[in-house]
Amino acid sequence: MKDANGIEVPTYEDMLAAHERIKPHIRRTPVLTSAHLNRLAGCEMFFKCENFQEPGAFKVRGASNAVFGLSDAQAKLGVATHSSGNHASCLSYAAMRRGIPCHVVMPRMAPQAKKDTVARYGGRITECEPSTTSREATFAEVQAETGGDFVHPYNDPRVIAGQGTCSKEMMEQVAEIDGGALDAVVAPIGGGGMISGTCLTLATLSPDTQVIAAEPEQADDAYRSFKAGRLIADDAPKTIADGLLVPLKELTWHFVSNHVSEIYTASEEEIVDAMKLTWKHLRIVMEASCAVPLAVILKNKDAFAGKRVGVIITGGNVDLDKLPWMRG
Amino acid sequence: MKDANGIEVPTYEDMLAAHERIKPHIRRTPVLTSAHLNRLAGCEMFFKCENFQEPGAFKVRGASNAVFGLSDAQAKLGVATHSSGNHASCLSYAAMRRGIPCHVVMPRMAPQAKKDTVARYGGRITECEPSTTSREATFAEVQAETGGDFVHPYNDPRVIAGQGTCSKEMMEQVAEIDGGALDAVVAPIGGGGMISGTCLTLATLSPDTQVIAAEPEQADDAYRSFKAGRLIADDAPKTIADGLLVPLKELTWHFVSNHVSEIYTASEEEIVDAMKLTWKHLRIVMEASCAVPLAVILKNKDAFAGKRVGVIITGGNVDLDKLPWMRG
Numbered sequence: 001m002k003d004a005n006g007i008e009v010p011t012y013e014d015m016l017a018a019h020e021r022i023k024p025h026i027r028r029t030p031v032l033t034s035a036h037l038n039r040l041a042g043c044e045m046f047f048k049c050e051n052f053q054e055p056g057a058f059k060v061r062g063a064s065n066a067v068f069g070l071s072d073a074q075a076k077l078g079v080a081t082h083s084s085g086n087h088a089s090c091l092s093y094a095a096m097r098r099g100i101p102c103h104v105v106m107p108r109m110a111p112q113a114k115k116d117t118v119a120r121y122g123g124r125i126t127e128c129e130p131s132t133t134s135r136e137a138t139f140a141e142v143q144a145e146t147g148g149d150f151v152h153p154y155n156d157p158r159v160i161a162g163q164g165t166c167s168k169e170m171m172e173q174v175a176e177i178d179g180g181a182l183d184a185v186v187a188p189i190g191g192g193g194m195i196s197g198t199c200l201t202l203a204t205l206s207p208d209t210q211v212i213a214a215e216p217e218q219a220d221d222a223y224r225s226f227k228a229g230r231l232i233a234d235d236a237p238k239t240i241a242d243g244l245l246v247p248l249k250e251l252t253w254h255f256v257s258n259h260v261s262e263i264y265t266a267s268e269e270e271i272v273d274a275m276k277l278t279w280k281h282l283r284i285v286m287e288a289s290c291a292v293p294l295a296v297i298l299k300n301k302d303a304f305a306g307k308r309v310g311v312i313i314t315g316g317n318v319d320l321d322k323l324p325w326m327r328g
Numbered sequence: 329m330k331d332a333n334g335i336e337v338p339t340y341e342d343m344l345a346a347h348e349r350i351k352p353h354i355r356r357t358p359v360l361t362s363a364h365l366n367r368l369a370g371c372e373m374f375f376k377c378e379n380f381q382e383p384g385a386f387k388v389r390g391a392s393n394a395v396f397g398l399s400d401a402q403a404k405l406g407v408a409t410h411s412s413g414n415h416a417s418c419l420s421y422a423a424m425r426r427g428i429p430c431h432v433v434m435p436r437m438a439p440q441a442k443k444d445t446v447a448r449y450g451g452r453i454t455e456c457e458p459s460t461t462s463r464e465a466t467f468a469e470v471q472a473e474t475g476g477d478f479v480h481p482y483n484d485p486r487v488i489a490g491q492g493t494c495s496k497e498m499m500e501q502v503a504e505i506d507g508g509a510l511d512a513v514v515a516p517i518g519g520g521g522m523i524s525g526t527c528l529t530l531a532t533l534s535p536d537t538q539v540i541a542a543e544p545e546q547a548d549d550a551y552r553s554f555k556a557g558r559l560i561a562d563d564a565p566k567t568i569a570d571g572l573l574v575p576l577k578e579l580t581w582h583f584v585s586n587h588v589s590e591i592y593t594a595s596e597e598e599i600v601d602a603m604k605l606t607w608k609h610l611r612i613v614m615e616a617s618c619a620v621p622l623a624v625i626l627k628n629k630d631a632f633a634g635k636r637v638g639v640i641i642t643g644g645n646v647d648l649d650k651l652p653w654m655r656g
Binding site: 030032034035036051054056065120188276280281283284285286316318321322323325326 | 351358360362363364379380382384448506604607608610611612614646648649651653654
């Protein structure tokens with residue numbers, strides 16, 4: 001379906017089809033709760049733990065939808081992307097499961113652990129310099145040579161339809177727990193893939209549930225775009241929530257501008273505090289990016305008081321030797 | 329039921345009754361898997377995550393069974409125990425849920441965080457000196473003053489019947505995942521409460537499933553007792569798996585000597601390696617004690633090759649500022 005600006009927008013039916021397509025390849029991750037965190041926050045929270053996906057992040061949903069939706073002819077040529085984060089490893093993982101090539105362009109100086117994870121799943125890495133120019137030139141070469149289908153980390157309708165399956169499961173699971181619904185779902189926002197998928201699903205499945213985005217103060221392009229009513233690019237953001245450095249694009253801006261109720265931001269210190277609090281009381285290993293929702297809930301208690309709030313824990317690929325509360 | 333030595337031993341029916349009694353007060357914790365850890369170990373593992381209980385440990389099962397099984401008259405006087413670990417906080421938590429007093433004798437130098445947790449759940453702490461003599465004398469005083477019912481951390485049939493509910497759930501959940509059973513269940517052994525409950529349940533529910541205990545080399549009284557065929561006391565054990573320092577007692581020895589198939593031990597380094605591996609790939613926060621099962625599986629691959637193995641993750645109350653791989 002195309003929107004008023006001619007952008008191809010995924011539909012609710014695309015999300016339902018995605019869920020059927022990817023079910024054999026992803027986990028129905030558990031929803032965890034903590035009475036102690038609920039008391040601290042003054043609301044009832046349900047944490048959907050996508051850190052428990054095999055490759056450690058929700059991005060396996062969108063990646064699997066793209067990979068398993070390819071025609072056989074295209075599948076032979078494989079997929080290609082540029083990413084140094086969870087999208088690269090999740091796309092490699094999905095391609096490995098279908099037995100097709102996955103080409104990944106990564107900055108030369110990306111952490112070795114990230115390269116190792118992509119390689120473990122059979123992803124073929126081509127290194128580039130750490131500039132947009134080099135990345136785009138290198139990626140164009142790789143794509144021309146291989147014919148790999150470009151799967152963007154978030155600005156792709158197949159990817160957003162896949163991410164939308166997460167909140168479908170969460171609504172089902174919360175209903176299984178106590179028969180109730182959710183007043184709001186809070187997810188971190190970087191490029192906006194998860195938030196867009198959440199909007200896509202809830203706009204039809206549960207239109208009374210608010211979708212709220214949580215963003216680091218130090219990478220607040222979505223917040224500033226939302227307040228201005230137009231897409232504003234970020235200026236060299238820097239945050240410990242390093243999964244959220246990338247900017248919104250046209251397709252994710254479509255969902256953010258049309259369906260998101262509010263965007264709240266949190267400081268670096270608030271993010272680290274919320275991260276440690278979650279590790280301690282929910283007892284899960286998750287990335288700093290996943291702590292931004294709890295940070296904004298604790299900071300805006302009045303907005304959430306007494307509500308039932310879904311929180312999406314987006315990923316759990318953490319360097320255990322460099323936790324933010326550890327000293328060198 | 330009394331055994332040949334006149335010890336009161338809980339029955340399978342006691343375990344079933346315990347499960348009905350405690351269901352409203354505990355969580356049916358999820359079972360997690362990791363294809364990556366399975367590849368490393370050469371077997372298929374199912375991790376039952378008791379670290380996700382609200383007070384962070386399986387001990388809430390036995391404690392809740394004891395607390396909610398009390399007569400109203402006894403309940404008014406409350407419960408009492410001596411412990412500086414998860415039993416103290418779990419018993420306080422269960423007593424708080426029934427609204428009755430819980431008296432806890434703890435060494436004066438127990439970590440402040442442990443005292444805070446007990447206090448958060450309304451437990452009333454009496455401090456003692458760090459000797460058996462002082463602990464026993466102080467506990468006798470507290471019990472005489474309050475009339476609180478003594479709930480031993482593990483040498484109590486009500487507690488063992490409660491712990492047995494964990495492997496009942498695990499067998500049900502593994503069957504829900506893929507319809508299969510388990511060839512073995514591996515759990516850490518300290519005082520032997522969880523292992524005894526596991527034996528109690530599986531001896532009837534799934535007699536072909538082996539029960540295997542995992543113990544730190546540096547606190548190996550169960551291993552030495554098992555090999556000698558008689559109860560041998562430990563001599564000032566010291567291990568990073570600090571939930572496993574306590575020795576077997578008559579009742580847990582009954583189960584260990586009659587139903588356990590094997591006891592394997594692991595070194596401190598093997599335990600820390602397995603702990604970090606689990607945090608990284610299963611993405612859960614758990615205590616060093618919970619890593620002993622994976623450590624012994626990785627160390628004895630031939631014994632587990634190709635098998636379906638349940639692993640009980642016993643608790644997740646960790647000092648995040650003092651992880652074993654962190655430097656001061």
